[in-house]
Amino acid sequence: MAMPTTLDRQISATRAKRTPLNRSQITGFWGAWAGWTLDGMDSFIYALVLAPALTELLPRSGYAATPANVGLAGSILFALFLVGWGLSFIWGPLADRFGRTKVLAATIFTFAIFTGLAATAHTVWELGIYRFFAGVGIGGEWALAGTYVAEAWPEDRRKMGAGYLQTGYYAGFFLAAALNYTIGAAFGWRAMFLVGLFPVVVSILVLMRVKETDKWERAEVATPHVKHQSSLKTIFNAQYRKRTIVAAVLLTVAIIGLWAGAVYEPSAVIQLATKAGMDKHDAARMASIATGLLSIGTIVGCLALPPMAEKIGRRKTLAVYFVGMAASIALAFGWAFYLPNGLVPFIALLVVLGFFGGNFALFSLWLPEQFETRIRATAFAFCTSVGRFVGAIVNFGIGAMVLNMKTLGVPIALTAIVFLVGLAVIPLAPETRGQELPN
Template sequence: MVLERLEALPVGSFHYKLLAVTGLGWLFDSMDTGLIAFILPVLAKEWQLAPAQMGMIGSIGLIGMALGAVISGTVADHLGRKKVFSITVLLYSIASAMCALAWDYTSLLCFRFLVGFGLGGELPVAATLVSEYAPSRVRGRFIVLLESFWGLGWIVAACIAYFFIPVYGWRMAFGIGALPALYVFLIRLHMPESVRYLLAKGRVQEARDIVVKLEEKLHVPVQPFTSDHEILPPKTVVSFRELWKKPFISRTVMLWLVWFGINFSYYGIFMWLPSMVFQQGFTVVKTFEYVLVMTLAQLPGYYCAAWLVDKLGRKYTLSAFLLFSGVASYFFGHAATATTLMVWGSVMSFFNLGAWGVLYTYTPEQYPTTIRALGSGWAAGFGRFGGMAAPLMTGIVIGRGFGFGFVFYMFAFVFLAVAAVVLSLGIESKQKDLESITTVSRVS
């Protein structure tokens, strides 16, 4: 059976190459998100933007991400993971180049929307593809490591901001963000289509050919398939309504709430982080240095989560990291000195980004192959509404005279609330085969 042989493959060069190829896409996306956070304080000064306008620049990309996640997730279950992944990377790259040419506030908003559409479309499809290839015994670790490229992207963004923006200006930073267009060719050469997707579409021979090639590449003895008949997944109605039928309704509710909460807190904090540090009295260059240190703390957070997710499990690792993110964000908002600002900012980065890694592992595992990209895309898409609301709300709250302490009370509460949601509604999917975790209703 194709899936049994796919699952039995030893972890080798193919899996790490797939992780690297998809991870580079993740890095470029993160780099773009980080760049806009670093560009905002410079752009606000040059264009004389109000706090609400700064918040809107951050939020408009999240609107695009919401639509991109929903549409790409739906399309990926019809056209395939690889094709949709390539298209979204290309769209995001072109739109980023257009941001460098923006002539006013309105044009920048339009281009940032398109950037967000491509970015939001890529992430859930990439996570779905990796989860469908990684063996169950290491799947959690691989998805968290995939998510760790997000932290690397922020570090690249911080370096670009530190070395380029003070000298060449913000337009050059956006221009660098257009480089992933070249990356599409790498995707075409090194990324196969999902075997599970091909089987779900009845394309058995294509799936078998991929498995045989992988066995040869990983030096596994290749045996001929003994039967012309493959046990295929049951035919299903691939529609939005499937997400709201048993046994998926509680999982959908849980995922939507967690995605909304983690997006709300993450983008509310990190899109404003350079501006917050800058407004504390530090220079632009010093601000970049402080935020770079906080960003570096993301990497050990990912690696700690990657180890715990297959030891402690998805449910408890995710809830614990969300809980400590809330504690850290509270103390960060009330930091009175530069030292405490950096310490609590680093702790917040450690747990917040670790939680993201676990969530990207956890989400595709809640649905079967036929609706996996659909379910992941809708969860991520709904979450982006939290992301788009937070920067705008933060700008309005600050503009009306409320301090950063009040803002971080709000973020801490949201983190604690979604941690409770995971504990109460979540199921454990540690080291289980994707096809055994869930079932889906048959077509009548």
């Protein structure tokens, strides 16, 4: 039997010294994780049911359900959803003012109610309105869940907690794919939106069972003189302006890159599966399988990220993930999509794309380290929201390119260019490796 090495002993000692989590921290994490999982499920349901929903609703709205109209209407509705996501920055100041848990529950309740209402839509305009308000709720959940876990978990565990938390969103993708494979295939797109009502239960549990973070409560007591100052104004003062702008740009890059690939992935897989000889039913199921594989890849990427960020730093880790995202998007949509038998290589590249899409876990770890407690939720919510506004504009552009070029692959592949901007901006961000969460 081999003797343990020095490294083995160091790892064992580190594990032994980990601060144990109390019941409130465990309950709070699972509440935030479940909300983030159902958030991911709700946001991806739209991508999976896009074609059947618009095929039914466009004629009722006075438009022919042609592939071009479905693509254009889908882009417009998704852009409205992203604008709703962008407006979700309103939750940040509310959470800094009234606490993390109450506002977190409110975000979950909002996106659940409006996702359920989408099942009652009779026109594309009604569906667009419901998706807009669902976006407002969905957009706020990540900022508040990330802020909560960063503040509630002990310092020696919060970094890995960020990785664990981020897996929830992509577990939601997997859950949406599984539901589409079963409930969606059997009962249609309206049933998929009705399932989105389930998070209401989670929001009630979060409100009733999760304790407010000690850091927020201490900040409330320690800084009564700044209680009524605008946290949104503070993140743009001389101390925080640069890091706020840099973080917003980096998140914009990540959002444009991942969402361009992830949102259009089911449509691309359906096209490739149809080209390979599958009927409509089997092609839809193949899209669900591909989405599940994409989700598994992203979950692995989220779990691999925190140890890498601790070893080589936040900036280098994000650079590695951005390069991986750019390469996988360009190859999947610019190369595999156009192969005579491209379905298998396309799906294989989706797994790689998913892994590097785990870059979002870095923001759950990194953003809270850059801002003090009294403005943390505001900064997190603002930086995540800006990218969604820009993403909405880009999505209009992608829709127009798809319509004019009459192809899906090249317009999506071109979004890989945005990661060059990200790589240029990364050196401007503060390196916080080894630093404790500021109070």
